[in-house]
Amino acid sequence: MSRESTQPSIASATLRDFTHFQSRAEIELGEIERTIEENRDRPLSSVLKGVIEQVRLLTDADGALIALCDVWGVVCRASAGEAPEVGSKLQSEPSLTRKCIESGQFVVCEDAEENLRVRLVAPRFRLRSVVVVPIYGQDSVLGVVEVLSSRAAAFGMEHVAQLQRIARSLVPLLQREEPAQPEAQEEKRRTWIPVAGVAVLLGLLGLWFELFHHPSNALSATNHPTVSFATNPAEVPTASGDAAHATGTEGSPTSVVPPPVLAIEGSAPGAQIFVDDELIASTNSTGEAKVSSLSPGRHRLRIAARGYQDYQKGIDLLAGQTSKIALKLEPLELPFPRETATTPGLPVSATSPDSPSVPEFLPYRTFKAHSGWVTGLAFSADGGQLASGSSDQTVKFWDVSTGQEATTVASEIKDVQALAFSRDGRWLAAETSSNAVTVWSAATGQEVRTLSNNKASDVGSSWVYSIAFSPDSRSLASGVDDKTVRLWDVATGKPIRDLTAGHRSVIYIAFSPDGLWLASGGDSHTIKIWEAATGQEIRTLRGHKKDVYAAAFSPNGRYLASASADRTVKLWDVATGREIHTLIGHGSDVTSIAFSPDSRWLASGSWDKTIKIWDVQTGQEVRTLTGYDHHIYTVAFDSHGRWLASGGEDGTIKLWRLGPH
Numbered sequence: 001m002s003r004e005s006t007q008p009s010i011a012s013a014t015l016r017d018f019t020h021f022q023s024r025a026e027i028e029l030g031e032i033e034r035t036i037e038e039n040r041d042r043p044l045s046s047v048l049k050g051v052i053e054q055v056r057l058l059t060d061a062d063g064a065l066i067a068l069c070d071v072w073g074v075v076c077r078a079s080a081g082e083a084p085e086v087g088s089k090l091q092s093e094p095s096l097t098r099k100c101i102e103s104g105q106f107v108v109c110e111d112a113e114e115n116l117r118v119r120l121v122a123p124r125f126r127l128r129s130v131v132v133v134p135i136y137g138q139d140s141v142l143g144v145v146e147v148l149s150s151r152a153a154a155f156g157m158e159h160v161a162q163l164q165r166i167a168r169s170l171v172p173l174l175q176r177e178e179p180a181q182p183e184a185q186e187e188k189r190r191t192w193i194p195v196a197g198v199a200v201l202l203g204l205l206g207l208w209f210e211l212f213h214h215p216s217n218a219l220s221a222t223n224h225p226t227v228s229f230a231t232n233p234a235e236v237p238t239a240s241g242d243a244a245h246a247t248g249t250e251g252s253p254t255s256v257v258p259p260p261v262l263a264i265e266g267s268a269p270g271a272q273i274f275v276d277d278e279l280i281a282s283t284n285s286t287g288e289a290k291v292s293s294l295s296p297g298r299h300r301l302r303i304a305a306r307g308y309q310d311y312q313k314g315i316d317l318l319a320g321q322t323s324k325i326a327l328k329l330e331p332l333e334l335p336f337p338r339e340t341a342t343t344p345g346l347p348v349s350a351t352s353p354d355s356p357s358v359p360e361f362l363p364y365r366t367f368k369a370h371s372g373w374v375t376g377l378a379f380s381a382d383g384g385q386l387a388s389g390s391s392d393q394t395v396k397f398w399d400v401s402t403g404q405e406a407t408t409v410a411s412e413i414k415d416v417q418a419l420a421f422s423r424d425g426r427w428l429a430a431e432t433s434s435n436a437v438t439v440w441s442a443a444t445g446q447e448v449r450t451l452s453n454n455k456a457s458d459v460g461s462s463w464v465y466s467i468a469f470s471p472d473s474r475s476l477a478s479g480v481d482d483k484t485v486r487l488w489d490v491a492t493g494k495p496i497r498d499l500t501a502g503h504r505s506v507i508y509i510a511f512s513p514d515g516l517w518l519a520s521g522g523d524s525h526t527i528k529i530w531e532a533a534t535g536q537e538i539r540t541l542r543g544h545k546k547d548v549y550a551a552a553f554s555p556n557g558r559y560l561a562s563a564s565a566d567r568t569v570k571l572w573d574v575a576t577g578r579e580i581h582t583l584i585g586h587g588s589d590v591t592s593i594a595f596s597p598d599s600r601w602l603a604s605g606s607w608d609k610t611i612k613i614w615d616v617q618t619g620q621e622v623r624t625l626t627g628y629d630h631h632i633y634t635v636a637f638d639s640h641g642r643w644l645a646s647g648g649e650d651g652t653i654k655l656w657r658l659g660p661h
Contacts, residue, residue: 025058025158025162028054028057028058029058029162029165029166031054032051032054032055032058032166032169033165033166033169035047035050035051035054036051036169036170036173037169040172040173044077044173044174045077045078045086047173048066048077048078049078051066051078051166051170052064052065052066052078052079052080053080055080055145055147055163055166056080056081056147058162059131059147059155059159059162059163060149060154061081061147061148061149061154061155062081062082062148062149062150063079063080063081063082063083063147063148063149064079064080064081064083064145064146064147064148065078065079065080065083065084065145065146065148066078066079066135066143066144066145066146066170067090067097067143067144067146068135068142068143068174069101069140069141069142069143073089073090074089074090074097074098074101074143074144075087075088075089075090076088076089076090077143081148082148082150083146083148096109096130096132096146097132097144097146099132100132100133100134100141100144101134101141101143101144103295104134104136104141104295105134105280105294105295106131106132106133106134106160106163106164106280107130107131107132108129108130108131108132108155108160108280109129109130109131110129110152110153111128111129111152111153127148127149127150128149128150128151128152128154129148129149129151129152129153129154129155130146130147130148130149131146131147131155131159131160131163132144132145132146133145133146133160133163133164133167134167135167135170135171135174136167136168136171137171137174137175138175142170142171142174142175143174145163145166145167145170147159147163157281157282258319258320259292259294259295259296259319259320260292260294260295260296260317260318260319260320260321260322260323261290261291261292261321261322261323262275262290262291262292262294262301262315262317262322262323262325263288263289263290263291263322263323263324263325264283264287264288264289264290264291264303264325264327265287265288265324265325265326265327266287266288266326266327266328267283267287267288267289267303267305267311267327267328267329268283268287268305268308268329269283269284269286269287270282270283270305271283271287271303271304271305271308271329272303272304272305273289273291273301273302273303274301274302274303274304275291275294275299275300275301275302276299276300280294283303290322294317295317296317296318296319297316297317298314298315298316298317299314299315299316299317300312300313300314300315300545301313301314301315301325303327303329305329308329308330309329309330311327311329313325358613358615358622358623359601359658359659360623360658360659361613361623361625361644361656361657361658361659362656362657362658362659363625363627363654363656364643364655364656364657365403365654365655366627366652366653366654366655367398367403367652367653368651368652369388369390369396369398369405369647369651369652369653370388370390370391370392370394370396370651371390371392371651372390372391372392372393372415372651373390373391373633373647373648373649373650373651374388374389374390374633374634374647374648374649374651374652374653375389375390375391375415375416375417375418375633375634375647376388376389376416376417376418376419376430376634376647377389377419377634377635377636377645377646377647377653378419378420378421378428378636379400379421379636379637379638379639379643379645380421380425380442381421381422381423381424381425381442381639382425382639383400383638383639383640383642383643384399384400384401385397385398385399385400385406385442386398386400386636386645386653386655387409387419387421387428388419388647388653389416389417389418389419389430390416390651391415391416392651393411393412393413393414393415393416394408394410394411394412394413394416395408395409395410395413395416395419395428395430395440396408396409397409397445398653400638400643400655403655407445409428409440409445410430410438410440410447413430413432413438414432414436415432416430416431416432417430417431417432417466418430418431418466418467419467420466420467420468420469420476421442421469422442422469422473422490423469423471423472423473424473425442426441426442426443426473427439427440427441427442427448427469427473427490428440428441428442429467429469429476429478430467431466431467431478431479436450436451436452437450437451437467437476437478437488438450438451439451439476439490439493449493451476451478451488451493466507466508466509466510466550467479467509468509468510468511468518469490469511470511470515470532471511471513471514471515472515473490474489474490474491475487475488475489475490475496475532476488476490477509477511477518478509479509483500484498484499484500485498485499485509485518485520485530486498486499487499487532487535497535498535499518499520499530499535499537507521507522507523507547507548507549508520508521508522508548508549508550508551509551510551510552510553510560511532511553512553512557512574513553513554513555513556513557514557515532516531516532516533517529517530517531517532517538517553517574518530518531518532519551519553519560520551521548521549521550521551521562522547522548523547523548525542525544525545525546525547525548525564526540526541526542526544526548527540527541527548527551527560527562527572528540528541529541529560529577539577541560541562541572541577541579543570543579543582544562544564544566544568544570545564545566546564546565546566546589547564547565548562548563548564549563549564549565549589549590549591549592550562550563550590550591550592550593551563551593552593552594552595553574553595554595554599554616555595555597555598555599556599557574558573558574558575558599559571559572559573559574559580559595559599559616560572560574561593561595561602562593563590563591563592563593563604564589564590565589565590567584567586567587567588567589567590567606568582568583568584568586568590569582569583569586569590569593569602569604569614570582570583571583571602571616571619580619581618581619582619583602583604583612583614583619583621585612585621585624586604586606586608586610586612587606587608587610588606588607588608588631589606589607590604590605590606591605591606591607591631591632591633591634592604592605592632592633592634592635593605593635594635594636594637594644595616595637596637596641596658597637597638597639597640597641598641599616600615600616600617601613601614601615601616601622602614602616603635603637603644604635605632605633605634605635605646606631606632607631607632609626609628609629609630609631609632609648610624610625610626610628610632611624611625611632611635611644611646611656612624612625613625625646625656627654628646628648628650628654629650630648630649630650631648631649632646632647632648632649633647633648633649634646634647635647641658642657642658643655643656643657643658644656644658
């Protein structure tokens with residue numbers, strides 16, 4: 001048979017397969033909806049248990065869960081496969097659950113490899129992609145339906161639509177009320193009678209007023225039924241059609257302001273639409289899309305397609321109005337590579353290598369330190385020892401001069417997220433994903449105490465990537481939950497005060513060298529400055545476009561540096577809060593920063609597998625250190641300016657020796 005004659009049959013087979021897939025999914029969706037409808041009188045936990053297993057099979061997910069909001073927070077009420085256990089408290093999964101609940105919009109993570117907070121917890125559930133859809137009640141988010149996969153980009157918009165349909169089916173089940181006690185029913189009846197009488201009287205008066213004073217209005221209401229617009233923020237975005245319409249409940253029509261609609265015209269087919277850094281839709285085969293799941297207000301829009309330059313713009317969306325954007329994405333023009341010969345593992349200088357003012361950062365030693373990611377590094381006060389923490393649940397001491405392991409300080413503790421030595425050299429502290437801080441004696445390696453906030457958390461809901469000792473070594477700052485920094489008395493282990501950062505999570509903490517100020521950064525894209533003695537918020541620094549992953553004060557107290565997922569590092573004047581420099585050069589998220597002891601140089605580590613050295617005064621890049629094959633998570637200078645240490649995803653630690661100035 002000729003090739004030409006086989007083409008129609010192949011196309012027909014493909015169409016049949018797709019149609020079969022659609023009909024199978026529709027059948028399974030119908031079964032889930034029947035399960036919910038036919039079991040309304042059964043215990044909620046029993047119904048949800050059956051539903052979530054069906055959801056996992058429907059979406060071909062490795063794990064699935066239903067979490068509900070209650071007085072204790074967001075709690076997993078049903079799970080199947082590779083997912084948190086029932087009863088787990090989900091402040092974030094990982095932060096996506098919280099974002100979904102706060103915004104009332106679905107959240108998609110296509111690849112955990114590109115999301116730092118997901119990435120640190122991903123191995124526990126083998127996560128690569130996640131979809132979280134809100135269960136939206138009458139005026140609030142009741143909970144979420146969530147699916148997890150070990151495959152990247154495992155879920156498409158059809159899965160979002162399926163989960164939203166299931167979420168809507170769950171609403172009546174979750175909003176059902178327990179039968180009132182007889183005494184309560186009688187009390188309600190006694191209360192209702194006079195209230196109902198007043199309501200009826202007011203209704204009759206209003207009707208009389210409308211009929212005799214505004215006959216045209218009464219006639220209009222009779223001839224034209226009121227139409228209400230769907231305002232559920234989790235409504236499915238579609239490639240065509242306007243905002244969803246729905247009539248009010250029978251006998252009591254309502255009318256509310258419709259949501260804004262964003263219309264994309266003339267883009268590339270299959271382009272991804274991001275709003276406020278979240279993927280919300282994709283364009284259809286003609287490069288068009290309409291989205292009605294957004295809230296009114298100012299948003300950041302980004303449209304990305306493989307092979308094209310990203311289109312980025314700030315947009316103002318008005319309720320009830322359609323904002324149209326007609327564009328043609330420009331083909332991506334790759335820059336010419338620099339014609340410089342480099343040797344792997346050796347530094348590349350952005351300035352003259354003979355410059356006497358810039359120290360050389362010479363590769364000194366690389367050693368395999370952990371079986372998991374190196375998530376924290378800290379030099380002892382004398383610079384002779386290096387402490388490292390890892391996702392392999394260990395904390396170790398290393399001899400800097402030999403690179404030999406001195407001792408394992410701790411093992412089998414929950415994932416270490418951050419390490420810090422006290423300035424007086426007495427203590428080493430580690431923050432773990434169990435939301436607790438452990439303090440050891442730096443001299444003996446013996447555990448001194450554990451500072452627990454008594455708040456159970458799941459999968460690292462605090463997301464605090466650093467802890468900080470005060471310069472006098474008497475107090476310690478750590479994260480308590482997703483929005484609070486707690487100051488502890490190191491000697492007694494008792495809390496001193498809490499600094500609450502609003503509804504956004506705290507990721508990074510740093511003390512100023514004089515101990516007066518405390519800086520915290522997080523996923524609000526800002527850095528907050530606090531007065532340590534009173535806990536009063538002094539200033540908020542704004543400028544980053546994405547989450548702040550690191551913050552550090554310069555040893556001379558003049559500067560504050562911040563690193564972000566927006567691939568930049570910013571330098572701020574501490575006295576005025578003014579932004580001095582934006583350091584641009586990294587090709588991916590900047591995850592860690594450290595000042596040299598003389599405050600002249602700033603080191604930044606990134607997911608682009610490089611470490612960059614910056615001149616603090618000029619903001620210029622002066623060195624790029626290469627040699628990593630994996631992402632870099634942490635960098636640290638010793639107190640004498642002799643060493644720079646870096647830790648990466650592959651479990652290795654690199655030591656760089658600073659050459660002559």
